[in-house]
Amino acid sequence: MLEKEYDPKDIEQKWYDVWLEHNYFHARDDDGSRKPYTIVIPPPNVTGVLHMGHALNNTLQDVMIRFKRMDGYNALWMPGTDHAGIATQNVVEKYLASQGRSRHDLGREAFIEEVWKWREKHGGLIITQLKRLGASCDWDRTRFTMDEGLSNAVKKVFVSLYEEGLIFRSDYIVNWCPRCHSALSDLEVEHEEEDGHLWHIRYPYAEGSGEVIVATTRPETMLGDTCVAVNPSDERYTDLVGKSVILPVMNRRIPVIADFMVDKEFGTGAVKITPAHDLNDYEMSIRHNLDVVVIIDESGIMNENAGPYQGMDRFDCREALEKDLQDQGYLVDKTPYRVPVGKCYRCKSVIEPYLSKQWFVKVRPLAEAAIKAVEEGRTRIVPKQWEKVYYEWMHNIRDWCISRQIWWGHRIPAWYCDACDEIIVSENEPAACTRCKNGTLRQETDVLDTWFSSGLWPFSTMGWPDQTPALKTFYPTDVLITGFDILFFWVARMMMLGIKFMGEVPFRDVYLHALVRDEQGQKMSKSKGNIVDPITEMDKYGADAFRFALTAFAAMGRDVRISDKRVQGYRFFINKIWNAGRFVLANIEGLDPDRGALDSAALSIADKWILTELNRTIAGARAAFEDYRFNEAADILYQFTWHTFCDWYIELSKPMLAGEDSLSAKWVLYTVFKAILELLHPIIPFVTEEIWQCLPGQGKDSIVITSYPRERKEFDYSADAELMGTIIEVISGVRSIRGETGISPSVQLDVVIRVANPEVQSLLGLNRVYIKELARVREVVFITGTDQHPKRCALAVRKGLEVYVPLEGVVDIEKEMERLDKQKAKVHKELEDKRKKLSNRNFVEKAKKDVVEEQMRLRDELEFELKSLQKAHELLAG
RNA sequence: GGGCGGGUAGCUCAGUUGGGAGAGCGUCGGCCUUACAAGCCGAAGGUCACAGGUUCAAUUCCUGUUCCGCCUACCA
Secondary structure, eight states, X not given: OOOSSOOHHHHHHHHHHHHHHTTTTOOOTTOTTSOEEEEEOOOOBTTXXXXXXXXXXXXXXXXXXXXXXXXXXXXXXXXXXXOOXXXXXXXXXXXXXXXXXXXXXXXXXXXXXXXXXXXXXXXXXXXXXXXXXXXXXXXXXXXXXTSHHHHHHHHHHHHHHHHTTSEEEEEEEXXXXXXXXXXXXXXXXXXXXXXXXXXXXXXXXXXXXXXXXXXXXXXXXXXXXXXXXXXXXXXXXXXXXXXXXXXXXXXXXXXXXXXXXXXXXXXXXXXXXXXXXXXXXXXXXXXXXXXXXOOBOTTSBBOGGGGGGTTOBHHHHHHHHHHHHHHTTOEEEEEEEEEEEEEETTTOOBOEEEEEEEEEEOOHHHHHHHHHHHHTTSSEEESTHHHHHHHHHHHTOOOEEOEESSSSSOBOOEEEETTTOOEEEOSSOOSSOTTTSXXXXXXXXXXXXXXXXXXXXXXXXXXXXXOOHXXXXXXXXXXXXXXXXXXXIIIIHHHHHHHHHHSSOSEEEEEXXXXXXXXXXXXXXXXXXXXXXXXXXXXXXXXXXXXXXXXXXXXXXXXXXXXXXXXXXXXXXXXXXXXXXXXXXXXXXXXXXXXXXXXXXXXXXXXXXXXXXXXXXXXXXXXHHHTTOHHHHHHHHHIIIIIIIIIIIIHHHHHHHHSSOOHHXXXXXXXXXXXXHHHHXXXXXXXXXXXXXXXXXXXXXXXXXXXXOOOOGGGOOHHHHHHHHHHHHHHHHHHHHHHHHTOOTTSOEEEXXXXXXXXXXXXXXXXXXXXXXXXXXXXXXXXXXXXXXXXXXXXXXXXXXXXXXXXXXXXXXXXXXXXXXXXXXXXXXXXXXXHHXXXXXXXXXXXXXXXXXXXXXXXXXXXXXXXXXXXXXXXXXX
């Protein structure tokens, strides 16, 4: 028996432990009897704490995996965490700093050990939190991107791509974070427009008098200028090309060159070129064979090439230089200007374009295969609109900088020979230089971009490069569920690397969900203080309510706005289910569910109706899940559970249960409610298990592994269900009159019903008990088409029926007349619209036949209603 | 600069082949009807951003305008 109040705290932990104990979440590699269904988790950062994004992402995955598990699949949800190189290193460095230590004090090896220790201690938190959410991952398989197996996969991939020429090492301008002391990929830079300035600076001619004025948003870079460039077609500067100007302050002679990249329209049409600190400038320097002068160091400090500014921070230098330029008369102008600023996505420091030697992946050939896979539909991106974004990015893809100058991560498996400068790339440390045989080897100190290893996730977690049974069974995976924000970072790279190394796409479907925002639609952030904490929500309302809320708001392609209030709303829903469970359990005594279905002759019209509705709900929910329309699935199930089953069927069942022949009602109550629990289980696993376990019946282990409900042909009673719909209309008609005329629910009424169709009338008569009970009616009287309208009555017109409630002595007649007037006006207007439409010959001729018929039917209904209202009005008056 | 998404009831949002505008919350009125007051019954509330076009018919398709959000970009 269920407690009076539902308390999630008691239940959730209990059932989760049971599920683990019975290994329900484990998928077997060797289960040949069932079709596999696989999802790999987007691995959260090992240092992470569960936030709303995780909660949404993992709830949706759990919904799918539980649905498929129940539906008979060998369902694997592969869990794990990501080593998150820069983020984790930052966290541990911060921790060391709190003790007054730095990673440099420790040295590389000791620092890495420190990170492992940190991970040992704190790395399990997010896993614990996922369990709290109810995630049904196959925990025995939990992987970490730095595990030995996954690290071997990384090495193998690196070596293989290198040997194929798809990985190379080169000098290039990269995005450098002066705080993280590392290069970043293009994706790891966040672009923003900020208020800045445009400085116009005078560069005097080296020979003769005159000057050229250049415009820049970063004056400090002029210290590293090695030329001034103009457009070759710019007549203003034709004579100047090939001559020299003097770089102010530094008093260096630099040439003026012509390059087609220069925009004549911008500024003065002359641009200063700083090859070491600007990508465009660097590429131009290659074309023109220019000098390259590095003036800023790895920490953003001006170096020895910056002359008097050596040792200054780059922004301090800007100020100092501006003053000097001003004092010396070189500064022509300084105007406000919106400037694009790149920032480190991890620490928000301003990125410095920086010339350095880095490792790159030549991604274009990989991207082409990944594009083709989506074009050919081997991988489907849902919602489809993201396909375009995917193509756009893939088509314009640039080489991927994969080396990071940090310590925590997969160290690049490359060795340099200090004797002959040979680079040896190998999975294992080479014993000697492969070329000169006698040089000393030192390993590359850089580590790989974290996304390089997570790009292998769908197969590295399954044991690749070994051809494991898991790999054979579960790759390719069925769906990847993740946020659109990592489409490029992660999804695209898994596509490229999966196709490359497995020869097959990593997933059939990619479902991209939206970001979770706060109530006002703002991105959640610590600084804004608008974080909604998943754990807090679960403490307050339970994991089920929280999960249902997330599922219900996961509409395709839309932001998910979460608010405490909404979660509370779904907490009420959980409570509703709980109470329905109490009702059902209290009323099915004597029922032996194992004796099978009753024959249909024993079923009441209400029974047939709810079974038919159940079938529709099952079909709707299944289709919605299959198409990742999570909010629709939630909506359909919510609607059916609360408003169809609880509001109507339970009420309809009460008179049946009170009667002599209550067995069919008991059986239906049990059957439908059990199905409701099973239908809802993927979304709200805990409460459904708790109640399900209380239901009678044998051979039950857990709702987790029971079959997901299917439509049953023998439950389809569409014709009878329609009559039940009519009964419901009658009841709501009476209730409506009651509500609008202010008749107290405690007052018993009589009802007169006019039905045109004699068959319907007789069936209504047979089922009058429902009307009596649910509308609180004493007598139901039927009249036929030829009978007089009853006098002094309120009227409700529904579906070709007139429902009269005699008002004599019950309510103010004047008021009822007013009400009828209002009603009449409304119906009249609608009727006019219909008539107008139907009198339009174009419509009648051109519209589809069934549409016209429908309109005619509606017109007739409205006419009937209007006529009824008019007569009722007259009789009320008389 | 390019691209994408959005503007529907007071609020948050659904609305998939174009054919009588929906839900939840909130509001108002009435109910402790023996599963549930975390509940039940009833009601009010919208020129579907604006302007054109296609069509017998447009919230839905097309064009333009405007406002908001996001992604992307090597114009100093």
